[in-house]
Amino acid sequence: MxxxxxxxxxxxxxxxxxxxxxxxxxxxxxxxxxxxxxxxISQTFKPPKRGAPPASAGGSTRGGSCLADKKLITPLIPPNKLGLTLSQHPTFFWHLPESSVKTAKFLLLTDDDRTEFYTTSFTLPNRSGIVSFKLPDSAPALAIGKTYHWYFTILCDAQDSSENPIVDGWVERIQPELPLSQALAKANLQNLPSIYAEAGIWHEALTTLVQLRRSEPNNLKVRIDWRQFFKSVGLSAIAPSPVINCCTSKNSSSN
Structure with a gap:
């Protein structure tokens, strides 16, 4: 043994x-x-599990005679057309083709489109690209938990509105939950877009991405994150477009 x-x-x-x-x-x-x-860290936008907004009253997008080759305005919004925000005065984004007309109008409605909440007009740039409009601090603050219907149109024909290209969408301001608030408090600008995208907060996700693209145009990671974000919402064709400094209110009114 x-x-x-x-x-x-x-x-x-x-x-x-x-x-x-x-x-x-x-x-x-x-x-x-x-x-x-x-x-x-993930630049893929994750839509929140929420119900879709009401159907558009007049369709989504139509072209206009004043747009080059009768191309369309493309609103930069999630596929369900509802963008969440944490801000009282969020920023809205669109991709515009070249236009012979330089005036656009922005309208914000509430109470099932019965009440005009805010309206303004502004001058458009001389070239195509991504433009933005921040609801000014002088405008009424968006209320938490309320959904607003916005319209953006280019005034091709002041006499016949049927010739004016128009797009629409919805925005809702929400209160962030505690984990999101804590994550945002610790984050720097480089991390903010992914935190917002992960939480489904559309307006701030895109706003901070634009800030990064402007501040670090040659940063490869920023460019990759930018493309990934646009791809995740079916807007890959827009990603190569330049971001143009625009737009500031020429006049405005509110309720």
Whole structure:
């Protein structure tokens, strides 16, 4: 009979315990890593699980005679046309083709389109690209939990509105939950777009991405994140377009 040395006994009986310990340690590490990735870096926009807004009263988009080759305005909004925001005065974005007319109108309605909340007009740029309009601080603040219907139109024909290209969408201001507020409080500009995109906060996700693109135009990661964000909402064709400084109210009114 061949005897086993005491050291071999120790190895035989301790090996399973060691492997079990290693497995427990790896599991705990994976769980901790997953917790730390609550707001992981991902530039894919994740729409929140919410009901779709009402159908547009007059369709979505139509072209106009004053647009080059009768191309269309493209609103930069999620596929369901509802953009969430945390801001009292969010920023709206559109992609515009070249136009022979330089005046556009923005209208914000509430109460099922029965009440004019805010309206303004502004001058358009001389070239095609992505433009934005920030609701000014002088405008009424969006109320938390309320949905607003906006319209954007280019005034091709002041006498016949049927010739004016128009797009519309909805915006709703929400109150951030505590984990989101804590993540935002710790984040820098480089992390903000992914935090907003992960939480489904459209207006701030795109606004911070635009800020990064303007401040770091040659940053490869910023350019990749930009393309990924647009691709995730079916707007890949818009991603190469320049971001143009526009637009400021020429006149405005509110309720």
């Amino acid at each position: 061949k005897w086993i040395k005491p050291s071999q006994y120790f190895l035989v009986f301790s090996l399973p315990l060691y492997l079990n310990f290693v497995q427990l340690a790896l599991t705990a590490q994976a769980q901790l890593s997953q917790q730390n990735k609550t707001w992981q």
